[in-house]
Amino acid sequence: MIRFLQKDSRFIKGVFIAIISVACITMVITLVPGIFQDQGSSSDTYATIGHGGFLGRFLPAEEQVSTTEVQQLAGRILQRQGLPAFALPFMMGQAGQMLIQQQILLNEAHRLGLTVTDEDVRRFLHTGMWGEVLFPGGKYIGDAQYANFVSEQFGLSRDKFEDQLKKEILTNRLQALITGSVTVSDAEVRTTYIQQGTKIKFDYAVLSSDDLRKTINPTDTELQAFFKQNAARYATAVPEARKIQYFAFTDTNLPQGAPQVSDAEIQQYYTAHQKDYQIEDQVKVRHILIKVDGSDPKADAAAKAKAQGILDQLHHGGDFAALAKANSDDPGSKVQGGELGWIKHGTTVPEFDKAAFSLAPGQTSGLVRTQFGYHIIQTEEKQTAHTRPLDEVKPEIQAMLIRQKEGQQELAFAAQLSSEAQKSGMAATASAHHLQLVTTDDVNQSSNLTGVTDSSKLLAAAFTAKKNAAPQTASTGDGYAVFQVIDIQAAHAPTFDAWKDHITDDFRDEQLPQLLAKKTAELADRAHAENDLAKAAKEVGATIKSSDLVGRDAQVPEIGALAQVAPQLFDLNTGQLSSAINTGHSGVVAKLTDKQLPSNDDVTKNFEATRDALLDQRREEMFSVFASNLQQQYIKAGRIRMNKKAQQQQQNLPG
Numbered sequence: 001m002i003r004f005l006q007k008d009s010r011f012i013k014g015v016f017i018a019i020i021s022v023a024c025i026t027m028v029i030t031l032v033p034g035i036f037q038d039q040g041s042s043s044d045t046y047a048t049i050g051h052g053g054f055l056g057r058f059l060p061a062e063e064q065v066s067t068t069e070v071q072q073l074a075g076r077i078l079q080r081q082g083l084p085a086f087a088l089p090f091m092m093g094q095a096g097q098m099l100i101q102q103q104i105l106l107n108e109a110h111r112l113g114l115t116v117t118d119e120d121v122r123r124f125l126h127t128g129m130w131g132e133v134l135f136p137g138g139k140y141i142g143d144a145q146y147a148n149f150v151s152e153q154f155g156l157s158r159d160k161f162e163d164q165l166k167k168e169i170l171t172n173r174l175q176a177l178i179t180g181s182v183t184v185s186d187a188e189v190r191t192t193y194i195q196q197g198t199k200i201k202f203d204y205a206v207l208s209s210d211d212l213r214k215t216i217n218p219t220d221t222e223l224q225a226f227f228k229q230n231a232a233r234y235a236t237a238v239p240e241a242r243k244i245q246y247f248a249f250t251d252t253n254l255p256q257g258a259p260q261v262s263d264a265e266i267q268q269y270y271t272a273h274q275k276d277y278q279i280e281d282q283v284k285v286r287h288i289l290i291k292v293d294g295s296d297p298k299a300d301a302a303a304k305a306k307a308q309g310i311l312d313q314l315h316h317g318g319d320f321a322a323l324a325k326a327n328s329d330d331p332g333s334k335v336q337g338g339e340l341g342w343i344k345h346g347t348t349v350p351e352f353d354k355a356a357f358s359l360a361p362g363q364t365s366g367l368v369r370t371q372f373g374y375h376i377i378q379t380e381e382k383q384t385a386h387t388r389p390l391d392e393v394k395p396e397i398q399a400m401l402i403r404q405k406e407g408q409q410e411l412a413f414a415a416q417l418s419s420e421a422q423k424s425g426m427a428a429t430a431s432a433h434h435l436q437l438v439t440t441d442d443v444n445q446s447s448n449l450t451g452v453t454d455s456s457k458l459l460a461a462a463f464t465a466k467k468n469a470a471p472q473t474a475s476t477g478d479g480y481a482v483f484q485v486i487d488i489q490a491a492h493a494p495t496f497d498a499w500k501d502h503i504t505d506d507f508r509d510e511q512l513p514q515l516l517a518k519k520t521a522e523l524a525d526r527a528h529a530e531n532d533l534a535k536a537a538k539e540v541g542a543t544i545k546s547s548d549l550v551g552r553d554a555q556v557p558e559i560g561a562l563a564q565v566a567p568q569l570f571d572l573n574t575g576q577l578s579s580a581i582n583t584g585h586s587g588v589v590a591k592l593t594d595k596q597l598p599s600n601d602d603v604t605k606n607f608e609a610t611r612d613a614l615l616d617q618r619r620e621e622m623f624s625v626f627a628s629n630l631q632q633q634y635i636k637a638g639r640i641r642m643n644k645k646a647q648q649q650q651q652n653l654p655g
Contacts, residue, residue, distance in 0.1 A: 045643045046070045046096055049103050049634065063103050067643075070096045076155050100640060104631055106167055109174040116170045121162055124169060126349065127371060137289060137330035138372050139340050140347030178626050179619035184611060190603055193610040197598030198570055201549045205527070205537035206558045207519050207587035209512060216508045216515065226507050227496055233506075236491035237499065241442035244462050246483035247417075247430040248452045248476050251406050254413055255433075259405035266397050270390050277388040281345060284381040285356045286320060286338035291329035292373040307367050307374035314364055320378055329373065342383070352377065414473040414480035421471040421482055429482070442489055453477040517580075520587025524580035533577065533591045542587075549594065558586050566590070 046067040074088055074095040083091070126135055133149065134141055141149075143158075150161040218226070227234065251258070270277070290307040292300050310323055321337025328334035345353060352375060355368045359379035368375040421429040430437040438451055445463050449455035454477030461474040462485055471484045496503070519540060526536035537544050547556050552563045552570060559565055565583050572578060572592040581588040598606075634640050 044068055047100055047643060048641045049100070049107065050639050050641060063107065065096065065099045065103060069099055072155065073099060079155075101627055101631055102167065102171065104634055104640075105171050105174055105627060108630060109170050112174070112177065114170060114173050114177070116166045116173070120169055121166055124165065135349070136332045137287075137340065138348050138352050138370060138375070139343060142344075142347060175619065175623045179622045182615060182618050182622055184614045184618060189607060189611045189614060192614050193603050193606055194598055195570070196552060196610070197602060197606070199549050199551050199596045200569060200572075200592055201547055201594035202569060202572075202590045202592045203533060203544060203546050204556075204559070204588050204590035205523060205533055205542040205544055207516065207523060207540065207542045208558070209516055209585050209587075211541075212515055212519060213508050213512050216511050218504065218507050223500065223503050223507060224496060226510075227499075227503050230506070231493070234493050234499065234503075236493070237502070238492050238494050239444050240463070240491045241444055241489040242462055242485055243440055243442055243487035244449075244458075244483055245426050245437065245439045245486050246449070246458065246481045247426070247435040247437045248479060248481040249410075249413065249417075249433075249435055250479035251410060253433070253435065253479070254406070254409050256409060259402055259409060261398050261401045261405070265401060266394055267390065269397050269401060270393065274387060277393055279383065279386050279388060281357070281385050282342045282383050283356050283359075283379050284342050284383075285340050285377055285379050286324065286336075287330070287333065287340060287352075287378070288320075288324045288328045288338050288376040289330040289333075289372060290327070290374045304367065304374055307376060311364075311367060311376050314376065320364075338378075410480055414482065417482045418471045418473050421484070426471060426482070426484055439486070442487075452481060453479075458483060516587050517582055520580040520582055520589070523587060524578075524589045527577055527589050527591075531577075533589065536589070542589075546593075549596065559583055559588055560585075 044066045046065045046069070048064045070092055071088075074091040077083075077091055077095060078085070078087060125131065134146060140146075147158050150156055150158055154161055154164075156164065288307075288310055290303045290310070292303045306327070310318075310327055313323060314320060324334055324338030328338055330338075333340055343353075343356065345357065347353070348356070349370045349372070351368055351370045355365045355375075355377050356379055359365060359377065361379055361382050363379055365375070365377040368377055417429055417433065420432070424432075427437055429435075436451060438449070440447075440449065443449070443459070445459050447455070447459065449458060452458060454475075458474040458476060458481050461472060462483055465472060465483075465485045467485050467488050469485065471482050473480050473482055494502075523536055523540045523542055526539055527533045530536055534544055536542075545558065548554075550556060550562065552567065554562050556562060559581070560583055562569065566578070566581050566588070568581075569578055569590055569592065572590075572595075574592050574595050576592050578588075578590040578592075581590070631640075
């Protein structure tokens with residue numbers, strides 16, 4: 001081997017150099033911690049999805065998930081679920097995993113050659129779940145309302161929303177491809193519907209947690225022991241409080257008085273914002289829609305015949321509004337006699353748009369076929385593109401400019417007062433400007449302050465300010481306040497006597513679950529031993545109630561949703577007693593008094609709907625497993641790289 005290496009051969013030297021190079025690279029990768037963990041990760045990168053294999057570690061990331069996206073999604077989930085702000089770090093972890101999995105699925109869809117075009121997105125907006133919202137009666141609500149809808153519902157811009165929608169459509173196409181082979185047998189469909197369609201009626205004994213709570217009456221000795229045992233819990237039970245000094249003003253207190261706007265300023269604004277006052281070509285129309293459901297030729301022919309009959313009546317002098325109210329399938333316009341109002345190009349589907357703009361005022365179309373069905377359109381008025389004249393828009397420009405000036409003057413006056421207060425003191429400044437100086441008692445962040453319309457921003461600013469710091473300003477909704485924090489009481493533990501009522505409540509809350517479980521078990525044992533629910537209920541102080549004939553999706557008083565809390569009741573036979581049921585807020589034992597299974601006719605009528613629902617469920621389950629397995633493959637291949645800095649920042653978020 002040594003002689004082989006000693007030979008003067010370029011090939012041998014090349015092999016030797018290659019071996020050493022690979023060894024060195026491997027040592028660097030292995031011995032330098034995290035050398036590629038954050039490779040190419042900016043401060044906004046949450047995770048990257050890279051190429052697989054050894055060489056994949058040296059290649060640029062295929063895709064990345066940004067921290068901004070994760071935070072935005074987590075915030076939307078918090079808002080939608082009504083969760084408190086301190087849950088944000090936890091929710092960011094979930095949101096991050098959701099976005100990572102979405103990107104993996106999109107990668108797989110692209111690998112399989114699946115695509116989504118802009119036309120696919122437009123078609124979905126017309127016909128999908130938001131079709132009736134964005135295109136009521138086939139009429140587009142307009143760019144401004146569309147943008148507002150997306151912003152209010154999803155907290156996204158229009159472009160971002162449509163980008164997310166494109167990803168959603170692509171993921172759905174991948175799911176359809178992966179789960180296309182899923183089937184369910186007739187026997188499964190039948191069994192499922194029988195389970196879903198079974199109805200029961202029962203008597204039940206209820207132990208109320210509220211009633212049991214009242215029986216928990218601890219002594220002072222027990223409460224003091226509980227207080228000491230939970231000292232850490234009460235260490236900051238009394239929240240931080242602050243004493244604030246402030247004075248506030250509105251536009252009525254501005255030293256310059258109400259701002260004035262000159263004609264020259266109005267003209268200048270009008271000239272600079274000509275686009276805002278341009279009116280596009282538009283027509284005022286009304287229509288009668290005869291809907292076509294599905295693609296059945298017979299249904300289409302019937303709808304067309306009905307529409308033609310209405311059109312014939314119009315040709316013979318029929319009243320358009322009356323015929324629309326009596327026949328139109330557009331619920332948004334039929335009550336208005338078919339009126340849609342003014343529409344612009346592109347606000348309706350292309351076929352409707354073309355017909356409406358081609359008609360002269362007062363003219364009625366023939367039958368116009370769109371994806372919604374057959375329309376009869378009448379153009380009432382037409383307006384060609386023009387710019388609204390200054391005289392027409394002057395009042396609204398004037399009002400807007402006055403509001404702008406008021407805002408600027410209020411901000412400048414607030415800064416002036418803050419500066420004066422820093423030099424002369426809060427009391428002297430308030431007095432010099434005839435403003436009321438308010439000194440609060442100790443307040444917390446949820447308090448309401450007197451003399452201001454909205455004190456939330458003032459309190460938020462005050463609880464971040466330092467004691468005796470220079471006076472600051474905060475908006476009050478209809479003006480500004482100048483404030484100074486003059487005292488801070490840190491969060492602290494209460495005395496036993498001051499907090500006794502809270503301690504008693506906490507003690508009861510801790511003891512109640514055990515007591516409820518114990519009493520419910522006792523109720524069940526007595527009912528089964530005596531085979532008498534009413535007698536057992538009387539012995540333990542429970543209340544007897546009777547249900548209606550209910551299905552699995554029913555809500556029963558004192559129990560709640562049967563499918564979640566007491567599905568076992570549907571397994572009982574008539575006359576049989578249940579085991580103990582603990583709902584969390586009550587303890588229940590039930591006795592079945594009636595049980596009705598769906599008839600064969602019911603099964604037959606609901607067979608296809610049940611099959612579709614069961615197929616959807618199985619497909620969701622299959623796709624979930626597919627997505628999970630795919631993500632595990634990415635993890636094992638080292639294709640998912642988390643940004644450690646982003647994770648650390650997530651852990652350090654307030655909460």
